[in-house]
Amino acid sequence: MTRRALWIDASAGVAGDMLLGALVDAGVPLARLQEAVDAVLPGSVRLVHGDVVRAGLRAAKVDVEVLVADPPHRTWADVRELLAAAPLADDVRDLALRTFARLAEAEGRVHGVPAQDVHFHEVGALDAVADVVGTCAGVVALDVHEVVVSPVALGSGTVRAHHGTLPVPPPAVLALVPGWDVLAGGEGELATPTGVALVTSLAHRSGPLPRMRVTTYGVGAGTKDVPGRANVVRVVVGDVPDGADHAGSTPHEHHHHPHEHSDQHEHDHPHEHPHEHGHSHDGP
Numbered sequence: 001m002t003r004r005a006l007w008i009d010a011s012a013g014v015a016g017d018m019l020l021g022a023l024v025d026a027g028v029p030l031a032r033l034q035e036a037v038d039a040v041l042p043g044s045v046r047l048v049h050g051d052v053v054r055a056g057l058r059a060a061k062v063d064v065e066v067l068v069a070d071p072p073h074r075t076w077a078d079v080r081e082l083l084a085a086a087p088l089a090d091d092v093r094d095l096a097l098r099t100f101a102r103l104a105e106a107e108g109r110v111h112g113v114p115a116q117d118v119h120f121h122e123v124g125a126l127d128a129v130a131d132v133v134g135t136c137a138g139v140v141a142l143d144v145h146e147v148v149v150s151p152v153a154l155g156s157g158t159v160r161a162h163h164g165t166l167p168v169p170p171p172a173v174l175a176l177v178p179g180w181d182v183l184a185g186g187e188g189e190l191a192t193p194t195g196v197a198l199v200t201s202l203a204h205r206s207g208p209l210p211r212m213r214v215t216t217y218g219v220g221a222g223t224k225d226v227p228g229r230a231n232v233v234r235v236v237v238g239d240v241p242d243g244a245d246h247a248g249s250t251p252h253e254h255h256h257h258p259h260e261h262s263d264q265h266e267h268d269h270p271h272e273h274p275h276e277h278g279h280s281h282d283g284p
Contacts, residue, residue, distance in 0.1 A: 002239035003145040007209050008199055009234035010152040011183075013190030013222065013284050016131025017062055018233040019198055021220025023138030024049055025060035026235050033062075036137035037130045040086040040096075044068050045130045052221050055230040059221035064130045074125045076104035077116040082129070088137075095136035099201040103128075103193060106175035128194050135198050142237055148210055149203040152177070152196060153185025155284075181206035186229055190284055195233075212238030222284040231284060 008019075024030050030049045037045060046065045051058055074082075083096050101115070108115040120128060139147065154169035154177070161170075169177075172193040180200055215238050222231040 001242040002213075003242060004143060004215075005146040005148065005210055005212055005238060005240045006139065006142055006144040007212075007236045007238075008147065008149040008203065009209075009236070010191070010195075010199055011150050011185060012230060012232055013153045013155065013185065014195035014199055014233050015192040015222055015284050016128070016135060016194045016198060017064065018220040018222045018231075018284070019135045019195065019235075020047065020062035020064075020131065020138065021049070021060040022218040022233045022235040023135065023142070023220070024062055024218065025220060026142070026216045026218030026237060028138040028141045030062070032141050033134040033137050036088060036092055036133050039088050040082055040133050041126060041129055044071065045126050047130065047134060052225075054221050054225050054232050055228060057219070057230045057232065059219040059230070059232045061221045061223075062134075064127050066126050068126070071126050074120050075116065076100060076118045076120070079120065079125065079129065080116075083133075088133070089140065091140050092133065092137045095139070095201060096133050099132045099136065099197050100128075102176060102201055103172075103197040106172050106193065106197070109175050110171040131194050132198060136202070139202055144237065146210075146240070147203045148205055148207045149180075149199045150208065151181035151183050151206060152199060153190045154182050154196075155186060155188050155190035156184040157187050159189045176200055186226075188226075188284075192284060195284075209236060210238075210240055211244050212236075212240045214238040224284060 020033065030047055034047050037047065044067055046067055048063045048065055050061055052061045079100055080097065083093055104115040104118040107118045154173055157168050158165045159168050159170060168189045173191055173196050176193065176196045214236055217234060217236045220233045224231050
């Protein structure tokens, strides 16, 4: 007997659009992701897929195009209500709610405000919802029993924000990673808060590629093309033999895995206001 597993390679960094690209490249239909996003934000965003080259390697790029001129300002409480009311499969909804809860808790901790009062910038809110809901729908579509994430590259150095210069990893990212394996991995800001919130909500544990018979894989691109380092996230899906040893860190027991439910950037830095979160859909 085997179980299906997903390994996320975030050794070059991670952002929501990179995860979307990797999932589409692995065979998840873009229409499946668009359908989930439309359930939450009807007529507000469009996912656009194309191939790009990063450091000489082909990768899939999924861009989030915002279609509304003046999107509303939303708090985490508003986003939670949107997700709760949307006609989503329960497993997709649960994963998206968990991801946004982690994101809001991290931002709230950093800025000293209650999580429910964390604000998402107008465009940033639409982009983040599309990244999170689309990625969660893609992982559910793969029908996996287990998700493992590599040590996540966070970057190093400093990043310019609207209130000045911040160290990398920035505060919100650092608040998301206790209990998870990380590394610097290179210069600059390599991981966005949304990307880190996603992988730490979807994955059961940190670890290397598990022993598996690979069935598919995908490569998703970030916006920047950095010489000498492919700015990509890779996903690998395969069948793991029952009883195979779990290499890597202690499993995280904070959530059900995607298969358990019954229903089927150069990026703007998030800290543009003392209690606001938002980044553009460009990713690292």
